[in-house]
Amino acid sequence: MNLLITGCAGFIGSHVTEEFINSGYKVIGVDKLTYAGKIENLNSVINHPNFSLMQLCINTTPVLKFLIEQNKIDWVIHLAAETHVDNSIESSDVFMKTNILGTKSIIGCCYATGTKLLHFSTDEVYGPAYNKTFIERSKLNPTNPYSASKAAAEHLVTSYANTYGLGYIIVRPSNNFGPRQHDEKFLPTILRKLKLDEKIPVYGDGQQEREWMYVKETAKATRFILENSSMNETYNVSSKFHLKNIEVVERVCKLMDKNLEECIEYVEDRPGHDFNYSINPNKMNKLGYNVHNDFDGYVKELIV
Incomplete structure (x- = not known):
């Protein structure tokens, strides 16, 4: 199976890339290589025959579409995003450009080429938990510019599914930590x-x-969900x-x-x-992970 992974040189993206390559997938990695995306994060796969890297902004829609078509991509796994909440509070413009307009670019490419999309979101789209835990059908209530941009991106994904028949999976991981x-x-x-x-x-x-989630577990869970989920589903990915x-x-x-x-x-x-986040991963657990x-x-x- 052929994948295109955006944000492949980032923290979570590099681990997701490793997980799929080590499981026999062919991967085209796309990353702008900004301050948070480092080519060193890909040291273990950079010379792998099933991996190639393109330094590219996700808003470069024509080039992305060409890559998807020429490499017969089956799934786009979209992780490229601005993620630091403090930075979003100081200056939100780049978050809107990358997380919303960049996602629109990815969605447009997937729709134009008939490619399926696995979209990375965050537990922060739910807002603070206040003594409750959120399931996938819970109302989204983002409370800072970063989480608002991620919630908007999710709505773009589901709107394209409803309007144009885009096939998607959304994952909402909790707070990740780990190497890189x-x-x-x-x-x-x-x-x-x-x-x-x-x-x-x-x-x-x-x-x-x-909720603290080891990044390699997030990568494994992502692969499991892609391989086993039906289309147009959303999953909380959490350790509890x-x-x-x-x-x-x-x-x-x-x-x-x-x-x-x-x-x-x-x-x-x-x-x-936000005081606390709490998401219920039972849907993922019932799927088998x-x-x-x-x-x-x-x-x-x-x-x-």
Whole structure:
């Protein structure tokens, strides 16, 4: 089977690319190679005979359409996106251009060529959970420019399915962590600050809660869903493993033999910071995939 994967050199994208190539798929990787997409993330597959890389913006619709047609692509797996919430609050324009208009470009190519689309979204489209957990049919309630752009992208996908018959699958993963994650994210920041003996900035009182999902599990789940799901379905991809931000810091400090109180500084909370996210992965579980979780073990692998 032939795949085109956008955002292939990013954090999650590089792991998804590896997963499919190592499972015998042929992959055309597309990435603009901005600050978050690094060619080094593809070191394990860059010379693989089933992989080729194109440095390309996803808004370059004619070239994308040509790649899909010439390589007889069966599925486009769309991960290319701006994802850092703080950046979306400071300047949202690039999020609208990439996450909404870029997705429209991808959808248009899929529709024009009859290609199926697996679209990566996020659990943040649901908004804060407030003592409940969301299923795939729950109302979307994005609360910051990043999550709003991802919700808009989802609506574009489903609107093309309803209007033009586009075949799609949407996945909504929870908070990912693991190798090759960009330094701006929370867990890499914790590890970096501890190694440099600098204070770890903790927003507010640190009680914000997330579901933590190891990135290689996300990649495996994605392949399983693509291979086993019927068309036009949406899946929450989650480990069901919840930690508050301060608990994450506490666990990492313990693993690195650091004193928690000496290592943190509480900083003013950011605007629109959702208190917690909680998604129900039962639909994915019923399809046949259950996530293996070993948070402390995975973090130990990152401490080098």
